[in-house]
Amino acid sequence: VSATRARRVPPRSAEVEEIPDWECRKLLGSERVGRLGVVVGGRPEIFPVNYSLDETGAVVFETGPGTKLAGAVNDRVVFEIDHPTERGGWSVVVHGVAQHTTAASLRFPGPAHASWVGGRPYTLRIHPSRISGRRLVRPS
């Protein structure tokens, strides 16, 4: 950074807009990898996971038994997807409780949901208690 860099603050170059619920749900169907946030021993942990949506719109992903993710069963978790672009991007965050499920009827029956976590599949489901989304809009 040059020492002569102006100290004046440039005008903010982007704005944030809320994404309505219906569109958040649509965006959830557009991605294949998201990040799960859990609390383990009071500490935040974050894991990328492959996921699908089931018929009710719940987020479904697989993990191996005995993993930290499997320890998140019946806990409050957060799930995030995003899509950064040159001009801004968007992110959607789902809050809910992770529950073990055996018979998930997937809306997107994709392969190898467990590819990012490894281990034998152990299916967890997050029924959203709250969904929020933000879009970064940069004026052209």
Added chain:
Amino acid sequence: MNVEADTGQSTIEELDAKECRKLLRSESYGRVAVVVEGQPLIFPVNYRFEDDAVVFRTNRGTKLTGAEFSRVAFEVDRPAANGLSGWSVVIQGWAYEATDLLDTRSEHLLRVPVPSALRSENDPLVEILAERITGRRVGTAPDADAALPAPSVAREGSGDLSRRLMLRREALGLSREAVARQARIDPGYLLYLERHAGASPGEETLAKLAGALRTSPDALRGAEAPEQGEDW
């Protein structure tokens, strides 16, 4: 192909520290996870990896501003379009507001241009001190392109307090948590002291640390030769 992948054929390769750092430097967009009132939260940030720390700007008044040290996790990933392969790097560490601290390292970080579409230079700068960095590559073999850049050189200023703290602790075989517990200071603050060569803790803190490290404050300050029999 899809069916085969379903039988658990995906390969997972753990990435070493050098590779993780290279990947952290190669990206500028990641996600921070924090715990607020027992609840996990995730938010995306534009960041820069500098001096072995993730730095980003945030809103004033959020959980991460103020001088508090908060436990955070930070994640960066790059999945392939089909989502079945790619890599991810996760940092476990402590976040604090660099804007509030007066030491040479924080001053340096404050001058680092952090990319952000939303934030201005007046917004608080948050630094994440990494305690543990892990990474994995999923699905595909490692790409052999791009020779690794030179590893970041550890800041070993001649005889600074931060280095002596760390060397003494390691010589005693003590974990950071153990020393912090005994000195009754925040483990995040101890990590900060070990990483920031210019940091200067108060007399009381230094005395407590010296006690926990079974040495004297002067020895930690470098004002006195190590006692006989000390191996550091």
